[in-house]
Every structure is written in C-alpha cells, then in structure tokens.
Amino acid sequence: MAKKTKNVEPPIDKRETFVSLGKNFADSADSVPEKLEILHQLQLTDTAIDRLVRLRGELPLEVETLEKDLEQIEGKIANINAAIDEQTASIARNKAAIVDGEAMLEKYKAQENMIKNSREFDSINKEIENQELLVLIAKKRIDEAKAAIDGLKDRLEITEGKKNIIVEDLAAKKADLDTIIESTAKEEETLRAKRDACAKKVDERTMSAYDRIRESNSNHLAVVGIYQDKACGGCMHIIPPQRLIDIKSGKKVVICEYCGRILVNTVQE
Numbered sequence: 046m047a048k049k050t051k052n053v054e055p056p057i058d059k060r061e062t063f064v065s066l067g068k069n070f071a072d073s074a075d076s077v078p079e080k081l082e083i084l085h086q087l088q089l090t091d092t093a094i095d096r097l098v099r100l101r102g103e104l105p106l107e108v109e110t111l112e113k114d115l116e117q118i119e120g121k122i123a124n125i126n127a128a129i130d131e132q133t134a135s136i137a138r139n140k141a142a143i144v145d146g147e148a149m150l151e152k153y154k155a156q157e158n159m160i161k162n163s164r165e166f167d168s169i170n171k172e173i174e175n176q177e178l179l180v181l182i183a184k185k186r187i188d189e190a191k192a193a194i195d196g197l198k199d200r201l202e203i204t205e206g207k208k209n210i211i212v213e214d215l216a217a218k219k220a221d222l223d224t225i226i227e228s229t230a231k232e233e234e235t236l237r238a239k240r241d242a243c244a245k246k247v248d249e250r251t252m253s254a255y256d257r258i259r260e261s262n263s264n265h266l267a268v269v270g271i272y273q274d275k276a277c278g279g280c281m282h283i284i285p286p287q288r289l290i291d292i293k294s295g296k297k298v299v300i301c302e303y304c305g306r307i308l309v310n311t312v313q314e
Contacts, residue, residue, distance in 0.1 A: 078295045080247075084255065085309045087243040088268035094236050095265055097229045104222040111215040118208045125201045132190040132197065139183040139190070146180040258305060269301075270311035280304035 153173045160166045244252060258267035262279070269278035271292060276283050282303040284292070291297040292308045299308045 077298055081295060081298065081307070081309050083243055083246045084251075084268045084307060085311060087240065087247065087255070088266065090236055090240045090243060091259065091265065094233065094240065097233050097236070100229060101222060101225050104218055104225070108215065108218050108222055111211055111218060115208065115211050115215060118204060118211060121204055122201065122208065125197055125204060129194055129197045129201070132194045135190045136187050139186045142183040143180050143187075146176045146183065149176045150180070262304075266306060268307045268309055270309055277301040277304060277306065277308060279306040284308065 150173060153169050153176065156169055157166075160169060247255070255267045259265045264279070266279050271284065271289065272278040272281060275289070280301060280303050282301065284301070288299055288308075292299045293310045295310050300306070301308055
C-alpha cells in the first residue's frame with residue numbers, strides 16, 4: 046500500500062499579495078463569505094486604531110526626536126565635564142612638578158657653595174637652568190589649563206541651557222501625549238483585543254499579505270469596498286461589471302487588478 050505524501054507548506058514570502066494567495070482562500074476551512082467578513086472586520090478595526098493613532102499627530106515622533114536630542118546633549122555635557130576634569134588633573138600635576146622643581150633648585154643652589162672646579166660649576170648651572178625651564182613650562186601649562194577650563198565652563202553653561210530647554214519641551218510633549226493616550230486607552234484596548242481575535246481566525250500567509258499591503262499604502266487599506274458603486278475603494282480604478290457582480294455576491298474572492306487589494310461588498314467610508 047502506497048504511503049500518502051504529506052503536503053509541505055512552503056515558507057512565507059513577505060512579498061506575497063492576495064493575488065498569489067488565491068489557493069489559500071479556496072483551501073480554507075472557512076467559507077469565502079466568512080473569510081471575507083473576517084478580513085473586512087479586521088480592516089475596520091485596524092482603520093479605527095489608525096484613527097486613534099492619528100489623534101496623537103506628530104507627538105510620538107516629536108517625543109522620540111527630543112529624547113534623542115537629550116541623549117546627545119547629555120553626551121556632550123559628559124564630554125565637557127571629562128575635559129574639565131582632565132584639565133584640573135593637569136593643573137594638579139603641574140603644581141606638583143613646580144614643587145619638585147623648586148625643591149631641586151634649592152638643592153642645586155646649595156651645592157653651588159661646594160663647587161671645587163669649573164666643570165662642576167658648569168654642570169650645576171646647567172641643572173639649575175633645566176629646572177628653572179621646567180618650572181616655567183609647568184606654570185605656562187597651568188595658565189593654559191585654567192584658560193581651557195574657563196572656555197569649557199562657558200561651553201558647559203550654554204550646553205546645559207540648551208539641555209534645560211529640551212527637558213522642558215520634552216516634559217510638555219510627553220504630558221500632551223499621555224493625556225491623549227489616556228483619553229483613548231480604553232477604546233484602543235478594546236479595538237486591539239478585537240483585532241487579535243480577528244487575526245487569530247486568519248491563516249498566517251494571508252495575514253502576512255494583509256500586513257504587507259497595509260504597510261505599503263499610505264491609507265493602510267488592504268480590504269476595501271466599492272466606491273460610488275463602480276470603483277475600487279483603494280485605488281479608485283473602475284471595476285469591470287462582471288467583477289462587480291462577483292463582489293456583491295460575496296461568494297468569490299475578488300482582487301483589484303490594479304492595486305492588489307481585496308474588494309468586498311460594503312459601502313466605502
């Protein structure tokens with residue numbers, strides 16, 4: 046007895062459209078009218094969610110941009126503070142170098158009284174000159190570090206001022222966004238629960254095509270009705286008479302030949 050071969054489901058192609066998924070509709074356990082109604086309800090629910098999201102306007106993007114600006118400016122402040130710390134450490138190192146240098150100068154000058162020949166005299170004088178030069182260099186570096194710190198503190202004050210403006214603006218934007226989200230939270234929660242329920246009834250391949258078509262269109266419509274009883278509600282192209290009959294019967298899956306959306310028998314809102 047020959048063994049029955051098991052059909053292997055090919056991997057989902059994210060580029061698939063409803064046109065290429067015709068067989069899925071035919072093989073589905075749900076009847077065509079039931080599947081069309083589920084997809085229609087899914088689209089209506091997503092459209093309602095989109096409406097709530099639009100109420101937020103540009104606020105989410107503005108909040109995200111301000112958060113990035115705040116992160117960048119805090120990085121700049123950290124870098125400036127690190128530079129100030131480095132200059133402060135440089136001052137401390139050079140002060141210590143001056144103390145050491147002055148101690149060496151006292152030592153060499155004390156040795157001048159015990160010089161026995163010109164060779165020792167030249168050697169001691171050379172060491173004194175070197176130490177005096179090192180002390181002068183250390184003092185110069187201290188002055189340069191102090192000037193650098195003054196400049197860095199000026200930059201820090203300006204940068205912190207910019208940060209305060211961003212913090213205030215961000216707080217205001219977040220408050221506005223939170224107010225809008227709070228006012229629509231209950232409705233959105235209900236809609237998302239309804240969407241999840243609809244999505245569970247749709248096979249994975251069809252759901253992938255649905256999401257792809259929604260994301261690729263500015264109006265986020267993948268399932269549309271008939272516009273003015275003659276055109277696709279998505280792209281507004283005229284629908285042939287026979288296909289209009291098929292759409293209104295609800296017994297066939299009809300795909301717009303221009304935009305690839307599913308056409309259903311419902312009044313376009």
